[in-house]
Amino acid sequence: MPDFCGIQLAHPVINASGTYDAIAARRVFGDALLEDFPFSAFVSKTITPEPRAGNEPRRIWETPAGMINSIGLPNKGLEDFLTEDLPQLAELPVPLIVSVMATNREAFGRLVAAVEACDEVAAIELNVSCPNVHSGLIVGEQPSETEALLEVLRPLTEKPLIVKLTPNVAAPEAVAVAAESGGADAVSLINTLKASAVDPPGRAPALAAGHGGLSGPAVRPIALQQLRAVTAVTEIPAIGMGGISSGADAAEFLALGASLVAVGTESFRDPRAGLRIANELETEVSEGSARL
């Protein structure tokens, strides 16, 4: 049983933030979702201080072995999340990790302080790396900004703080080191890679926002290298993700130093993918590490 920052988990497979709406899924699939919950911890969609409608459609585009999204963090905002969604997420049979994002340190601080007060929440993920919100500075692109943000947030909570790293920098390991220096308990990587596509008939950008973030098996080798670079220079645990679609894929991330793995795009293809991957991973592990 993995111990992640003091949280006991049944297996190493969780979801990537923003890729699974457990409340909507329960309405569709009923309580079978809870009986066979696909993840050992649930990471919420990113919550912002105020409600966000999200980006104008078109928002998604299929690519070879992947997809580009420009969703833009639609969410009901902190207040409604706490009153409407949190009680429902607390009914899930696994620990809850809440992802938060704000455009300045003060607002980030309000989010972290509010979530700190919720006993239902086991950990907090700081989304400093979304490629689809136009807030000017992306904190996670700069080590100094990341460290300064952590120094503000660290005293506000006793819960584990996870920093979601962007892959869209020359040296993500430098941001990871800064997060660790600032007091982060863990890092998670990768977020999506900035990407674009052209709609053939129109010969124009396929997504309304012009660009989005690439995910799916196409990004897996990049994710593995960034994970390798990060785990080589940090002591804190890393959650590895990027195109994981099988137990064998998950085993590769664990072999390169990930403490947990997260599944995102594959859940779109198979709503139970997390559970399948966890089962496949168990087989991988029990068959020995010779193949890794």
Add this chain to the structure above:
Amino acid sequence: MTVPFGRRLCEVAENTASGGYRIFSLLDRDGPAPEPGQFYMLAAKLGWGEAGGRPFLPRAISVAEAAPAKGGTRLDFLVESVGPGTDRLCQLEAGEGVWLAGPLGNSFSTPKQVNPDAAGAILVGGGVGIAPLAIWRRYLVERGIPLRVLLGFRNQEHSGGLDELFCAGGGLCPDVRLATEDGHAGHQGYVTDLLATMLTGDDATSAVVYSCGPPAMLEAVRARCAEHGVACELAMESPMACGFGACFGCAVPRSDGGYMRLCVDGPVVRGDAVAEVAHA
């Protein structure tokens, strides 16, 4: 009966040509029978996202007809090859495996559910969008609800599914009227011409309009109905990765601001709940 959690492997029972389209049937051994208007996420077991490449994501396809069959439910889908996913689905052979999740989304409301004073239904379909109206028509006929069906096609090739889904006893069902852009059958012009004529009739406001088809047609139907004060339900389409509310890709602008997720808030949407139907 709730929707089974996850995707399940089904077998292709049949796949036949119909005009320029294909109609294929799956045997679903585990799921509940679908309600008219619902859809499934479909992906071929083989030749789908394996060695990379496309198709990668499952495709959202409305069910055209469903019937009890030996060992489960037979599901019929009408598909036009317009890209790598629908192309692969068109090539399915009997006995092949298809990953299926569903039935997903909401379903059409009866005329009286939409408007307690409603006396009947007008179904308006275009092209491959006639599919969900076929199962909806049968449902209404079985309940003795008066209806008229208006179907529009570009040309003969794009009238696939018409013979299988809207004909009986060797001819077009008596409640069906056609419009074709090339004039090979019925009124020469758009199906919305037929709707416009019908909506000017005295009893039009006692009908509820149900429509599925290309975005430009849906927008014309929505606008005509709004103009005449007639309630309508539109079965819409939007790029969709997951079908169960996870990806937030299928956003459709609401008339009151913000967006709905078409997979869980639709695919059947009241005409007055959406802003203009986006079309190129």
